[in-house]
Amino acid sequence: MTGSEDRPSFRLAYVPGVTPDKWARIWHERLPDVPLSLTQVPAAGADGVLLDGDADAGLVRLPVDRTRLSAIPLYTETTVVVIPKDHVVTAADEVTAEDLADEIVLHPLDDVLGWEERPPGRPALERPATTADAVELVAAGIGVLLMPLSLARLHHRKDLTYRTVTDAPQSGVALSWPEDAHTDRVEDLIGIVRGRTVNSTRGRRPDPAPAARKPAAGKQQTGKQQSGKQQAGGARRGGGTPRKKSGSGGGRGKPRRR
The missing domain is CATH 3.40.190.10 (Periplasmic binding protein-like II)
Incomplete structure (x- = not known):
């Protein structure tokens, strides 16, 4: 994909029968600083309009020249x-x-x-x-x-x-653009016609990564607290607090009877 377009507006061609109003409205909401220019073209001439550079993308009828044009099928008509x-x-x-x-x-x-x-x-x-x-x-x-x-x-x-x-051929409608002109604006339009939200992770402007979650208040423990718990646990596993050994002559005898 190339960089952003140098043109101040985006030119979208569409063939008779296709109604781009809904997508145009979403475009204006998301990209208010980029005018969207709509031009109706004959179905038979849509490929030429795109290949000659007279439009940046088009809502066209299939088939298209897939050797030079990219296309995303949108729907098939009755x-x-x-x-x-x-x-x-x-x-x-x-x-x-x-x-x-x-x-x-x-x-x-x-x-x-x-x-x-x-x-x-x-x-x-x-x-x-x-x-x-x-x-x-x-x-x-x-x-x-x-x-x-x-x-x-x-x-x-x-x-x-x-x-x-019920058994006649049907006409498919697609979003199409020149293969060598897959710009950021084209990607914006792809997101719109595919129903992506403005914060979709597949868009060009994903949300920043969420901050790491902090432990809840009162749940943090200091190193001393953790060490004390470990010692207490060790004592319980050893059968109680160990008694000090008395040194030579330093131990206390039995209490004297009264």
Whole structure:
């Protein structure tokens, strides 16, 4: 890890559907002297923004270029199908890809689900340029659209709703940054998104080691007291205090009878 950043602020990019508000609030509480700059970037261009140095870190969608970027997965989103409110699919709480086999399933060019081949159902004649364009087509009754739940909420319309698709690919969200730019500020952000407390021992500013505990008052003993106890213990083990030997003629005789 390198030293602290020279920049006065920290630049955090985030992709559509990701909401950084909670983490930004904690950042401002812990690092009030370091402004946090938030910039929304297209999901497909997030890697380039980080590698070109236009952001210090990013809340991005997986996968990322792991040869040049570090990433910490944060969560995986539920996939839903966006449909008109009067669509037959609304009769169920959740559906499978097979349930959509007869539907025209739109596949926008900025899709983030990473289908191995193509989405289920029948393809449209053309792929919409963006997810926003595809949502407009769903509202026009031209087809249905699969996307992460956060994007469905982002593009919410009163005439549309959604249902969970249980067996569709899912989108993962991660905190990412260039491998050669793992700074102290990046470490601060890692601690925030992972839920570490400000005094966490894994942070950069651990609490000082606690002072050695002192014996309770009245429990200390002087060397003389300890020595006296040892002598007394030795006497008890020896059968009582030893009697002095009398010297030659120096001993006292038996008491005289009266």
